[in-house]
Amino acid sequence: MNKKLYGDKMRKVTVRSPATSANLGPGFDVFGLCLEEPYDIISVEKIEDGIKIEVDGEKSGEIPTEPDKNTAGVVAKAMMKDFNIKEGIKIHITKGIKPGSGLGSSSASSAGVAVAISELFNLKPSKLKLVEYAALGEGVAAGSPHADNVAPAIFGGFTMVTNYNPLEILHVPVEMEVLIALPDIQISTKEAREILPKKIEMGEMINNVGKACGMVYSLFKNDIELFGKYMMMDKVVEPRRAKLIPKYEEVKEKVKDKVYGITISGAGPAIIAIPKKEYILEVKELFEDVWGRVYLTKVGGGVSVLEKL
Numbered sequence: 164m165n166k167k168l169y170g171d172k173m174r175k176v177t178v179r180s181p182a183t184s185a186n187l188g189p190g191f192d193v194f195g196l197c198l199e200e201p202y203d204i205i206s207v208e209k210i211e212d213g214i215k216i217e218v219d220g221e222k223s224g225e226i227p228t229e230p231d232k233n234t235a236g237v238v239a240k241a242m243m244k245d246f247n248i249k250e251g252i253k254i255h256i257t258k259g260i261k262p263g264s265g266l267g268s269s270s271a272s273s274a275g276v277a278v279a280i281s282e283l284f285n286l287k288p289s290k291l292k293l294v295e296y297a298a299l300g301e302g303v304a305a306g307s308p309h310a311d312n313v314a315p316a317i318f319g320g321f322t323m324v325t326n327y328n329p330l331e332i333l334h335v336p337v338e339m340e341v342l343i344a345l346p347d348i349q350i351s352t353k354e355a356r357e358i359l360p361k362k363i364e365m366g367e368m369i370n371n372v373g374k375a376c377g378m379v380y381s382l383f384k385n386d387i388e389l390f391g392k393y394m395m396m397d398k399v400v401e402p403r404r405a406k407l408i409p410k411y412e413e414v415k416e417k418v419k420d421k422v423y424g425i426t427i428s429g430a431g432p433a434i435i436a437i438p439k440k441e442y443i444l445e446v447k448e449l450f451e452d453v454w455g456r457v458y459l460t461k462v463g464g465g466v467s468v469l470e471k472l
């Protein structure tokens with residue numbers, strides 16, 4: 164971090180905002196995991212007035228720069244109003260996370276800008292409050308302000324959104340290596356939510372609550388095998404979205420003895436797997452052959468400040 168004396172004269176803050184993997188099977192709209200890679204780099208700089216947004220990097224041509232349509236702009240606008248900030252800001256986003264990937268691309272911008280603004284104007288909100296602001300961005304990207312990506316992006320580790328209105332987040336720090344495959348297609352979260360049922364059967368509910376409880380228990384017992392087993396047992400969302408991802412079922416079957424768990428990351432098409440140590444490279448190569456891009460990464464610690472000027 165740049166250690167210049169900034170005091171009141173701080174002009175610019177740059178943060179690294181990570182990808183996140185939501186749902187983890189049975190924890191739809193509740194569970195989220197922060198990843199170390201990929202990530203967006205976001206800087207927020209004071210200007211005279213207004214909110215200006217510039218975007219470059221992965222598929223940046225597809226991302227709106229109007230503040231009301233960009234997730235970062237929506238978050239910035241709300242924070243500046245609530246904290247009565249009279250100056251303007253320029254937000255520069257370098258996308259490292261492909262939009263429509265199932266890796267919380269839109270949320271990374273929301274979470275990153277929330278942290279950068281709070282540092283730049285010395286606002287000191289709680290982490291929970293930052294998640295609340297960041298979740299507003301998801302309203303424009305996904306059509307609902309779900310917080311299961313922004314929560315791990317801000318807290319790091321594994322998070323559970325246990326209540327909306329008021330928002331409640333539980334945080335569990337975890338260490339784990341994960342493989343993320345990114346097939347070369349885009350899935351809009353909004354559309355992947357529309358194919359889900361509005362109501363589910365009692366049996367499906369009992370299954371998913373049971374498996375989700377098992378996953379949380381296994382984290383506290385450090386039992387990665389049990390965590391991965393339950394992660395693959397979602398009966399509600401994953402089976403309905405699996406058909407959107409080419410070769411997903413086929414590959415899942417092929418690697419079932421080489422990973423502790425595998426499921427769709429967020430709304431897809433990204434796939435998250437927890438590989439058994441001895442098969443990491445084998446599974447990585449298989450994913451690369453079928454889907455192209457693969458990240459071998461770890462659970463991360465959340466948005467970090469890179470520079471203050």
Ligand SMILES: Nc1ncnc2c1ncn2[C@@H]1O[C@H](COP(=O)(O)OP(=O)(O)O)[C@@H](O)[C@H]1O
Nearest residue numbers: 233234262263264265267268269272304351352
């Ligand atoms: N700052 C941003 N970063 C990424 N996507 C954004 C941003 N602002 C708005 N969007 C829009 O959000 C949508 C991508 O979000 P979403 O479908 O939830 O995918 P992801 O899983 O990658 O977050 C795209 O329509 C994109 O144009």
Ligand SMILES: N[C@@H](CCOP(=O)(O)O)C(=O)O
Nearest residue numbers: 185192265266267352429430
């Ligand atoms: N719970 C949401 C998560 C969407 O995550 P994203 O990374 O695809 O934006 C859902 O599954 O719809």
